Amino acid sequence: MEPVMNIDxxxxxxxxxxxxxxxxxxxxxxxxRGETVCIVGxxxxxxxxxxxxxxxxxxxxxxxVTGGRIGFQGEDLLRLDKNSxxxxxxxxxxxxxxxxxxxxxPVMKIGEQIMEPLxxxxxMNKKQARSRAIELITQVGISRPEQIMGSYPHELxxxxxxxxxxxxxxxCSPKLLxxxxxxxxxxxxxxxxxxxxxxxxxxxxxxxxxxxxxxLGVVAEMADYVIVMYSGQIVEEGGxxxxxxxxxxxxxxxxxxxxPVMGQRLEELYSIPGQVPSPLAxxxxxxxxxxxxxxxxxxxxxxxxxxxxxxxxxxxxxLYEEAELYV
Amino acid sequence: xxxxxxxxxxxxxxFPVKQGLLGRTAGHVKAVDDVSITLRPGETFGLVGExxxxxxTVGRTILRLTDKTDGEVRFKGTDIHSLSAAEMRxxxxxxxxxxxxxxxxxxxxxxxxxAIGEALLDHGLCTxxxxxxxxxxxxxxxxxxxxxxxxxxxxxxxxxxxxxGIARALILNPDLIVAxxxxxxxxxxxxxxxxxxxxxxxxxxxxxxxFISHDLSVVEHLCTSIGVMYLGSIVETATxxxxxxxxxxxxxxxxxxxxxxxxxxxxxxxxxxxxxxxxPANPPSGCKFHTRCPFALEVCKAEIPLLRDAxxxxxxxxxLA
Numbered sequence: 316m317e318p319v320m321n322i323d324x325x326x327x328x329x330x331x332x333x334x335x336x337x338x339x340x341x342x343x344x345x346x347x348r349g350e351t352v353c354i355v356g357x358x359x360x361x362x363x364x365x366x367x368x369x370x371x372x373x374x375x376x377x378x379x380v381t382g383g384r385i386g387f388q389g390e391d392l393l394r395l396d397k398n399s400x401x402x403x404x405x406x407x408x409x410x411x412x413x414x415x416x417x418x419x420x421p422v423m424k425i426g427e428q429i430m431e432p433l434x435x436x437x438x439m440n441k442k443q444a445r446s447r448a449i450e451l452i453t454q455v456g457i458s459r460p461e462q463i464m465g466s467y468p469h470e471l472x473x474x475x476x477x478x479x480x481x482x483x484x485x486x487c488s489p490k491l492l493x494x495x496x497x498x499x500x501x502x503x504x505x506x507x508x509x510x511x512x513x514x515x516x517x518x519x520x521x522x523x524x525x526x527x528x529x530x531l532g533v534v535a536e537m538a539d540y541v542i543v544m545y546s547g548q549i550v551e552e553g554g555x556x557x558x559x560x561x562x563x564x565x566x567x568x569x570x571x572x573x574x575p576v577m578g579q580r581l582e583e584l585y586s587i588p589g590q591v592p593s594p595l596a597x598x599x600x601x602x603x604x605x606x607x608x609x610x611x612x613x614x615x616x617x618x619x620x621x622x623x624x625x626x627x628x629x630x631x632x633x634l635y636e637e638a639e640l641y642v
Numbered sequence: 643x644x645x646x647x648x649x650x651x652x653x654x655x656x657f658p659v660k661q662g663l664l665g666r667t668a669g670h671v672k673a674v675d676d677v678s679i680t681l682r683p684g685e686t687f688g689l690v691g692e693x694x695x696x697x698x699t700v701g702r703t704i705l706r707l708t709d710k711t712d713g714e715v716r717f718k719g720t721d722i723h724s725l726s727a728a729e730m731r732x733x734x735x736x737x738x739x740x741x742x743x744x745x746x747x748x749x750x751x752x753x754x755x756x757a758i759g760e761a762l763l764d765h766g767l768c769t770x771x772x773x774x775x776x777x778x779x780x781x782x783x784x785x786x787x788x789x790x791x792x793x794x795x796x797x798x799x800x801x802x803x804x805x806x807g808i809a810r811a812l813i814l815n816p817d818l819i820v821a822x823x824x825x826x827x828x829x830x831x832x833x834x835x836x837x838x839x840x841x842x843x844x845x846x847x848x849x850x851x852x853f854i855s856h857d858l859s860v861v862e863h864l865c866t867s868i869g870v871m872y873l874g875s876i877v878e879t880a881t882x883x884x885x886x887x888x889x890x891x892x893x894x895x896x897x898x899x900x901x902x903x904x905x906x907x908x909x910x911x912x913x914x915x916x917x918x919x920x921x922p923a924n925p926p927s928g929c930k931f932h933t934r935c936p937f938a939l940e941v942c943k944a945e946i947p948l949l950r951d952a953x954x955x956x957x958x959x960x961x962l963a
Contacts, residue, residue, distance in 0.1 A: 357829035358800075472918045502692035502856065504915045507900040511914060529829060532902025555906040573834035575863040577886070577901055583841065584863065586834035590799050 318345040325383035340547040353538035361547040409484035413496040415476035426464030474505035546602035553628030653713035675874035688865030738811035742823035744803035755791035801832035880956040890963035
């Protein structure tokens with residue numbers, strides 16, 4: 316089946332005083348219909364910038380998408396003009412963010428904010444939009460929808476606001492929902508509610524989800540396919556079960572081992588030594604080499620490529636290319 | 643069993659709600675409502691709960707960064723809320739605080755060597771000549787290097803800044819450290835480094851921690867006993883093994899089942915709570931949890947359940963447990 320989105324060789328750069336930072340470096344992946352793809356990684360790995368690039372939210376002069384192709388319904392989003400992109404954003408591709416409070420307009424009633432995309436994209440009249448908005452609020456599990464329609468964002472809790480954001484995002488039945496750390500600012504009990512809601516909506520509507528998170532627990536619960544990013548590149552990807560059962564890249568292994576897990580008592584947690592390299596000081600090498608316990612001379616001088624290793628997994632690490640090196 | 647280092651008894655902290663032109667007190671937000679904690683040297687007490695449950699206020703009231711409304715905080719036998727300002731100053735070095743966001747806790751214009759050594763000089767605990775070597779020692783204990791001493795906070799990453807925050811508390815040689823969400827702002831790989839640092843320092847120096855966190859997996863890893871807070875009160879408290887293996891309160895069970903576990907396709911029995919945590923200014927009657935509790939009975943709406951011993955020091959406040 317044709318994937319919903321096909322990202323090929325995406326690169327995004329930011330221009331800072333100290334130099335050019337390549338925040339996303341040659342990233343390619345596909346999102347299938349009804350599939351949940353998770354991008355996981357630590358701060359600064361480029362996971363959010365990938366999402367922003369897809370939505371066309373990286374703006375000059377600060378930064379620019381410098382290469383690649385984002386295929387969506389037979390078109391390349393990177394080559395669309397502003398108007399065509401606007402008719403897709405919020406309609407066929409929707410996005411929710413970490414901070415629902417800062418994504419909503421504080422001086423506009425909730426109802427108006429839900430009705431806005433309905434009248435803009437679906438050309439509904441006021442009455443239709445209003446009744447659809449009430450339906451949507453009920454659908455995301457909020458009682459008293461009429462009252463909520465007339466409330467302002469500050470009157471609602473973080474969990475409620477995130478539900479409203481989700482209601483707005485799914486209002487035009489998007490083919491793809493991009494969720495950037497949607498539960499990071501929420502308490503665990505509320506997080507469980509929101510994740511349940513997202514799963515339910517996905518099952519009902521068949522939309523695809525691109526979920527960006529740093530939490531491996533959330534990944535295990537939500538993902539069909541997982542992409543692990545480090546310093547702007549994909550270091551490993553694969554089906555969720557395979558990746559958790561048989562992580563191959565030393566970084567993925569390290570991440571999985573360093574998370575304390577309930578019910579597993581350890582004297583000391585495994586920790587990955589050192590920290591993420593500065594994006595300004597990257598040289599052609601495996602970017603993980605100075606934190607890696609398996610570092611070899613080749614890791615310092617040449618960049619490994621992302622290659623299939625069977626099981627549908629791909630990994631970019633010299634450990635899995637030894638054979639080739641000695642030929 | 644050794645003598646308690648910290649004994650908190652029936653601690654209450656109410657914030658007045660002012661209303662109208664004259665600032666009349668219209669009611670109280672019961673941020674902390676009858677909390678008791680005992681902590682012995684070398685132990686870690688974990689305080690968990692959702693945002694707004696009052697866990698940070700407990701920490702701040704224990705350190706007397708804010709005044710109590712009622713109850714008692716005894717540190718090494720002394721009721722610290724009865725001390726004068728001068729006496730309090732003498733005892734402060736022994737009880738230190740580590741914050742969630744170490745960046746906003748550091749003055750951006752002060753070199754970190756000075757920031758770490760400042761308290762020592764202020765309290766007259768060492769001479770100017772000694773301070774540098776003590777700072778170096780603290781830096782090293784926290785996994786930083788000697789050349790960091792003359793740098794400014796912005797030159798450090800989040801994990802390193804948290805190490806600075808720890809070094810700053812540690813240099814005073816405290817007996818008690820209140821750590822308020824110290825690893826919540828950090829990435830997983832860095833979080834593990836800081837958690838290990840906490841354990842190592844505890845073993846080498848016999849520190850006691852009051853560890854405030856919303857992350858149950860971190861709490862399970864670090865704490866010897868745990869208290870679960872909901873709307874200002876402790877609803878369940880027990881040793882780590884008891885609490886994680888035999889949780890009794892429905893809220894504790896819900897919290898435990900809500901934590902995502904990094905095992906795909908895991909089938910778990912899950913208690914999903916409906917709704918949000920109610921406003922502490924207007925808490926529900928009876929058991930404060932009854933509005934979200936899947937097992938609530940009539941009695942829960944009317945009567946406040948008291949903390950009672952369910953065996954072996956496992957305390958729970960629930961009509962059903």
